[in-house]
Amino acid sequence: MNNKFRLGVLGSGKGSNFVAIADAVAAGKIPADIVAVLSDVETVGILAGARERKLPAQFIPPGKFRTKLDDDAERAYIEALQLAKVDLVVLAGFMRILKGEFLRTFAQRVVNIHPSLLPSFPGLEAWKQALDYGVKVTGVTVHLVDQGIDTGPILAQQTVPVLEGDTPATLHARIQEAERELYPATIAMLARKAGEKAG
Numbered sequence: 001m002n003n004k005f006r007l008g009v010l011g012s013g014k015g016s017n018f019v020a021i022a023d024a025v026a027a028g029k030i031p032a033d034i035v036a037v038l039s040d041v042e043t044v045g046i047l048a049g050a051r052e053r054k055l056p057a058q059f060i061p062p063g064k065f066r067t068k069l070d071d072d073a074e075r076a077y078i079e080a081l082q083l084a085k086v087d088l089v090v091l092a093g094f095m096r097i098l099k100g101e102f103l104r105t106f107a108q109r110v111v112n113i114h115p116s117l118l119p120s121f122p123g124l125e126a127w128k129q130a131l132d133y134g135v136k137v138t139g140v141t142v143h144l145v146d147q148g149i150d151t152g153p154i155l156a157q158q159t160v161p162v163l164e165g166d167t168p169a170t171l172h173a174r175i176q177e178a179e180r181e182l183y184p185a186t187i188a189m190l191a192r193k194a195g196e197k198a199g
């Protein structure tokens with residue numbers, strides 16, 4: 001029986017983090033399988049990327065709210081992830097706040113990547129916040145998801161310099177490059193730890 005660590009990836013966007021994770025899995029750098037890729041947006045890069053790689057991809061409508069899932073949608077996400085027997089829920093640009101039932105069901109098993117060195121610059125467009133503030137160093141953070149927004153225990157961080165003449169776009173691109181390294185490396189670490197625990 002295949003007892004590899006099982007990843008469920010949730011995203012709403014182009015899916016560059018998903019691609020980095022999927023490529024690392026395919027290259028044997030993450031001892032895990034991607035068993036579900038879910039999105040709240042029907043025509044989006046992350047689902048196309050998953051289908052190209054022959055991974056199970058599913059659009060699940062988010063319901064009536066703009067920034068969170070409604071109760072029925074939350075249940076549908078939970079069921080899809082449970083059906084796929086997911087060990088770790090990986091948020092890769094999922095633009096809905098997850099709370100309550102979802103986080104209770106997957107307690108300590110939901111990770112997110114944020115484009116700043118938390119606790120600085122939580123929330124949207126963190127690279128722009130960093131540029132506007134004038135910091136000389138920013139970065140990326142992988143953290144466990146809790147009830148707050150971009151709070152939760154930090155698992156890993158990587159710094160990114162802010163360079164003279166940076167625009168939001170150039171800084172964002174540099175940050176995304178760091179994300180594509182740090183996220184797969186952190187997930188690999190979690191998968192290895194789980195493997196050691198399981199013996």
Ligand code: GRF
Pocket residue numbers: 011012013014015016017018092093094113114115176179
């Ligand atoms: C990433 O930049 C990440 O920091 C944020 O959402 C973005 C998703 O981008 N949480 P992508 O869809 O992985 O390209």
